[in-house]
Amino acid sequence: MPVAEVQSEEESRMEQADPKEISLWKDAFSRIVKSKTSLLGLIIITLLIIIAIFAPLIAPYHPIDDGSVIDRYQPPSGEHWLGTDALGRDIFSRIVHGARISIQIGVIAVGISAVVGILLGGISGYLGRWVDMIVMRFIDILMAFPSILLAIAMVAVMGRSLTNAMIAVGIVGVPQFARIVRSTVLSVKEKEFVEAARATGVKNGRILFRHVLPNCMAPIIVQTTLSIGTAILDAAGLSFLGLGAQGATPEWGAMLKAGVDALQTAPWVVMFPGLAILLVVLGFNLLGDGLRDALDPRLRQ
Amino acid sequence: MVSYIVRRFLMTIPVLLGVSILAFSLIHMIPGDPARSMLGSKANEEQLMQLREELRLNDPYIAQYGSFLGDLTTGDLGTSVKSKEPVAEELQNRLPATVELSLFAMLLATVIGVLAGVIAAVKQYSWFDNLSMTGALLGVSIPIFWLGLMMIWLFSVKLQWLPASGRLSTGTELETITNFFLLDSILTLNWEAFSDAFVHLLMPGIALGTIPMAIIARMTRSSMLEVMNQDYIRTADAKGLASYLVVFQHALKNAFLPVLTVIGLQFGFLLGGAVLTETIFSWPGVGRYVLQSILGRDYPVVQGTILVIAIMFVFVNLLTDIMYKFIDPRISFD
Numbered sequence: 001m002p003v004a005e006v007q008s009e010e011e012s013r014m015e016q017a018d019p020k021e022i023s024l025w026k027d028a029f030s031r032i033v034k035s036k037t038s039l040l041g042l043i044i045i046t047l048l049i050i051i052a053i054f055a056p057l058i059a060p061y062h063p064i065d066d067g068s069v070i071d072r073y074q075p076p077s078g079e080h081w082l083g084t085d086a087l088g089r090d091i092f093s094r095i096v097h098g099a100r101i102s103i104q105i106g107v108i109a110v111g112i113s114a115v116v117g118i119l120l121g122g123i124s125g126y127l128g129r130w131v132d133m134i135v136m137r138f139i140d141i142l143m144a145f146p147s148i149l150l151a152i153a154m155v156a157v158m159g160r161s162l163t164n165a166m167i168a169v170g171i172v173g174v175p176q177f178a179r180i181v182r183s184t185v186l187s188v189k190e191k192e193f194v195e196a197a198r199a200t201g202v203k204n205g206r207i208l209f210r211h212v213l214p215n216c217m218a219p220i221i222v223q224t225t226l227s228i229g230t231a232i233l234d235a236a237g238l239s240f241l242g243l244g245a246q247g248a249t250p251e252w253g254a255m256l257k258a259g260v261d262a263l264q265t266a267p268w269v270v271m272f273p274g275l276a277i278l279l280v281v282l283g284f285n286l287l288g289d290g291l292r293d294a295l296d297p298r299l300r301q
Numbered sequence: 302m303v304s305y306i307v308r309r310f311l312m313t314i315p316v317l318l319g320v321s322i323l324a325f326s327l328i329h330m331i332p333g334d335p336a337r338s339m340l341g342s343k344a345n346e347e348q349l350m351q352l353r354e355e356l357r358l359n360d361p362y363i364a365q366y367g368s369f370l371g372d373l374t375t376g377d378l379g380t381s382v383k384s385k386e387p388v389a390e391e392l393q394n395r396l397p398a399t400v401e402l403s404l405f406a407m408l409l410a411t412v413i414g415v416l417a418g419v420i421a422a423v424k425q426y427s428w429f430d431n432l433s434m435t436g437a438l439l440g441v442s443i444p445i446f447w448l449g450l451m452m453i454w455l456f457s458v459k460l461q462w463l464p465a466s467g468r469l470s471t472g473t474e475l476e477t478i479t480n481f482f483l484l485d486s487i488l489t490l491n492w493e494a495f496s497d498a499f500v501h502l503l504m505p506g507i508a509l510g511t512i513p514m515a516i517i518a519r520m521t522r523s524s525m526l527e528v529m530n531q532d533y534i535r536t537a538d539a540k541g542l543a544s545y546l547v548v549f550q551h552a553l554k555n556a557f558l559p560v561l562t563v564i565g566l567q568f569g570f571l572l573g574g575a576v577l578t579e580t581i582f583s584w585p586g587v588g589r590y591v592l593q594s595i596l597g598r599d600y601p602v603v604q605g606t607i608l609v610i611a612i613m614f615v616f617v618n619l620l621t622d623i624m625y626k627f628i629d630p631r632i633s634f635d
Contacts, residue, residue, distance in 0.1 A: 141319030145611045146573025156595040157330045274447030282442040
């Protein structure tokens with residue numbers, strides 16, 4: 001019997017064996033929608049994205065230009081839903097525009113962590129031996145510093161700005177990605193299909209990027225979701241310390257910092273940006289937890 | 302056991318060397334002239350030359366690193382550009398404040414976190430489980446600087462129950478011996494100072510302890526759930542052992558290992574998180590010092606402080622691993 005026929009027979013038998021088989025991702029999605037908590041996370045994140053896209057339409061005032069000192073520290077009212085800050089600017093409008101910055105932080109910082117971490121972890125796990133040894137020792141050294149402190153030190157060196165804060169938060173997140181990817185690669189590279197690829201003469205780089213890493217996506221996606229929450233939290237912390245967003249930028253952490261002096265008389269200036277951070281981070285944590293449960297085969301029935 | 306400790310100790314040496322290289326490189330990663338960056342644009346050439354000489358910036362890198370390491374072994378962490386005081390001395394004055402705060406926060410986090418986690422696991426899906434796990438989820442998502450400020454607003458501004466800043470009220474006298482104020486007040490039998498120091502610790506301690514508490518609670522719960530399903534627990538239950546004995550002696554003992562790792566790792570987080578907490582509560586510790594030094598571009602201080610904290614973190618992890626082995630002798634790291 002020719003090889004092709006055997007294969008097609010094999011395939012048709014597999015299809016018959018389980019006609020209802022659906023892909024891992026479809027299954028994961030339906031599990032997330034079924035779980036109330038992860039659905040809540042998904043809703044929060046979707047809302048955040050919608051608010052960020054339509055910020056100028058949603059915000060009743062301009063986040064930086066509108067406002068005069070005469071209107072400073074107005075308590076929440078029909079006119080200013082969440083009150084005004086020291087310069088009379090509408091806090092609700094600033095929070096709405098801040099959503100854009102939060103997404104920026106999430107994408108850029110976690111993008112850096114993920115790309116660098118996946119490369120380091122993938123190469124180190126796949127090649128093993130001395131490469132693994134060197135990369136992992138480097139990761140150990142990075143991990144010897146408490147993450148916020150390392151980010152603070154990097155911003156101190158690179159200069160205070162939101163961009164540098166995002167880069168620093170991104171670098172600080174590299175070790176976690178590298179470790180997770182490495183351990184997943186270690187188990188995936190022992191699988192038969194990798195052996196088969198190697199036997200047919202596929203080059204190492206192609207095996208790693210086309211065969212091994214695509215099969216490590218589940219933990220990477222979980223880690224990405226959870227990391228976005230942490231990154232937003234850390235970047236807000238840096239801005240709060242005066243090391244991130246500067247000046248009039250409606251970044252939530254920086255808004256909080258600006259409100260500290262008026263805590264006694266105008267607590268809303270501090271209260272609402274903080275609630276916004278809490279809500280968004282909660283959203284990513286809920287979705288991340290849900291994804292982990294949905295994608296972790298050990299937890300499946 | 303001894304050979305394990307020795308080997309584990311030897312494993313930290315390359316990490317410590319790497320940490321020292323990274324901390325050393327800090328000054329050299331400043332774009333442009335580090336001396337100019339530290340002294341500002343008003344400094345004249347003579348002052349710049351003098352600072353470069355003091356920091357040995359004119360030497361080759363290898364020689365600079367050599368003398369940096371040499372100084373380290375004698376406990377010399379360099380000199381502050383601003384105050385001209387030795388960094389080691391400044392740290393010695395501030396470290397007890399940070400360690401006292403961190404230990405207090407960790408104690409709160411561990412006791413409450415483990416208890417909540419155990420109860421949540423034993424009474425799975427009960428109202429307590431739901432409530433504490435919702436709390437834990439909020440705990441890992443909350444910006445601690447915001448939590449701190451909200452506590453100040455509620456308990457200091459509105460209710461006026463707790464002090465908002467510092468380690469002691471003005472007017473409270475305390476003879477300092479160790480600079481750990483709780484310990485000092487016990488040693489000198491000064492109960493007034495003890496209660497004063499304690500109320501000052503409460504809010505910063507809670508703010509700093511929130512995230513570790515939440516993580517410990519979640520970890521304890523999931524670890525306990527895994528253990529509680531095992532046969533030997535069913536056996537212990539079946540033979541009629543009191544349930545608190547089953548939970549605490551049989552289950553928790555085995556569920557504690559992953560929790561211990563988390564506690565060790567969180568301690569490092571505390572040392573970092575202290576920067577935020579100390580800033581909010583004007584706590585005179587290392588965190589606030591390092592932030593002030595960064596804002597004032599006092600890089601030798603930043604370098605020395607970060608190095609000390611990283612070394613402490615490495616040793617806490619070492620200690621955690623050794624305790625790990627002590628609790629479960631089967632574990633090996635080969």
